[in-house]
Amino acid sequence: MKLSRITLREIRMPLVHFFETSFGRTTERRIVLVEVEGEGAAGWGEVTAGENPFYNEEWTDSAWLIVRDYVAPVVLGRELGSAAEVSALTAHIRGHQMARAGVEAAVWDLEARLAGKPLWRHIGGTRSEIACGVSIGIQDSVEQLIRKIERELAAGYQRIKMKIKPGWDVDVVRRVRERFPGIKLMADANSAYRLEDAEHLQQLDAFYLMMIEQPLAHDDIIDHARLQARLETPICLDECIRNAHMAEQAIGMRACGIINIKLGRVGGFSEARRVHDACRERGIPVWCGGMLESGVGRAHNIALSTLDNFVLPGDVSASRRYWSRDIITPPVEVTPAGTIQATEAPGLGYSLDLDYIRQITVREETLG
Ligand code: OSB
Ligand code: MG
Numbered sequence: 055m056k057l058s059r060i061t062l063r064e065i066r067m068p069l070v071h072f073f074e075t076s077f078g079r080t081t082e083r084r085i086v087l088v089e090v091e092g093e094g095a096a097g098w099g100e101v102t103a104g105e106n107p108f109y110n111e112e113w114t115d116s117a118w119l120i121v122r123d124y125v126a127p128v129v130l131g132r133e134l135g136s137a138a139e140v141s142a143l144t145a146h147i148r149g150h151q152m153a154r155a156g157v158e159a160a161v162w163d164l165e166a167r168l169a170g171k172p173l174w175r176h177i178g179g180t181r182s183e184i185a186c187g188v189s190i191g192i193q194d195s196v197e198q199l200i201r202k203i204e205r206e207l208a209a210g211y212q213r214i215k216m217k218i219k220p221g222w223d224v225d226v227v228r229r230v231r232e233r234f235p236g237i238k239l240m241a242d243a244n245s246a247y248r249l250e251d252a253e254h255l256q257q258l259d260a261f262y263l264m265m266i267e268q269p270l271a272h273d274d275i276i277d278h279a280r281l282q283a284r285l286e287t288p289i290c291l292d293e294c295i296r297n298a299h300m301a302e303q304a305i306g307m308r309a310c311g312i313i314n315i316k317l318g319r320v321g322g323f324s325e326a327r328r329v330h331d332a333c334r335e336r337g338i339p340v341w342c343g344g345m346l347e348s349g350v351g352r353a354h355n356i357a358l359s360t361l362d363n364f365v366l367p368g369d370v371s372a373s374r375r376y377w378s379r380d381i382i383t384p385p386v387e388v389t390p391a392g393t394i395q396a397t398e399a400p401g402l403g404y405s406l407d408l409d410y411i412r413q414i415t416v417r418e419e420t421l422g
Pocket of ligand 2: 242244268293343
């Protein structure tokens, strides 16, 4: 397989509702879409970087440059034995996994389409239906948070994740737990605490959360191990795990009991599968994280979630929770049982709404 062209597009998509984490509030996404063309077909990927380098070091503009100047030149025009080779071809780039993943995932989509197979089967997925949870941001009031949770539970979602930060944590979790004693509940801190906060975080043990996600620094596995030794609640690592080796190290030192896999954060499908396999071999369950993706990234997340060790509900949910109009048709829908059905269509399984993509594109560049 040879890639003849790569087209980058930046699209702007306003969120239906702002999304707030410990590092800030997002109201509109600036998303880089990657279209790869080769062998008479096209594949699509999405760069999942945020608008600012606050979740990790990447952001929309850095990703554009990394793909244009460092990823595209090594893959364009080269004879690729398979999509699985793309990861190694860009492994010399330090960091910037999300930019690398945008291209890598597009090549996997292309390869699946050329093979006439759904992407989820092509990557080795085995489940045709995936379990869905939701991630709910920090709200302006606890009442508003409780109303949102009620709505998501009524829609069928199987697990609620709430964002926490200092000043919006123990008391808010207590009120949510009192109102919903039986639900699968977890909290995500996005690195808002330090090891010195261990006693404060121990108070969360009273609310039998499924897990607490990434309480400490984005790059500190060691302190997570120290904190885990003092918490009953399992720690789930997100930001810290950027490749399979880091997953092995984190598990080996008991820094976590669960890992969230994000396609972008680990650099694409090849590495995501390695993280998945490393966790499975060590008895660590995984689930698929989200980055407020458009339909393209969402479809990739669905495919990823069909691998067999994705045993916990992920942050992959319906398009309508984010967008008044998604860029794929049909939009991603969730069943009343809180699941998404993987489709049998070739590639990522949804059609691209090219007219709408054109309307919301603010810059475009074709390489090759
Ligand atoms: O930490 O999982 C996270 C969104 C942006 C940045 C980081 C995170 C998130 C989410 C949202 O939790 C998940 C989603 O609904 O896409
Ligand atoms: Mg997280």
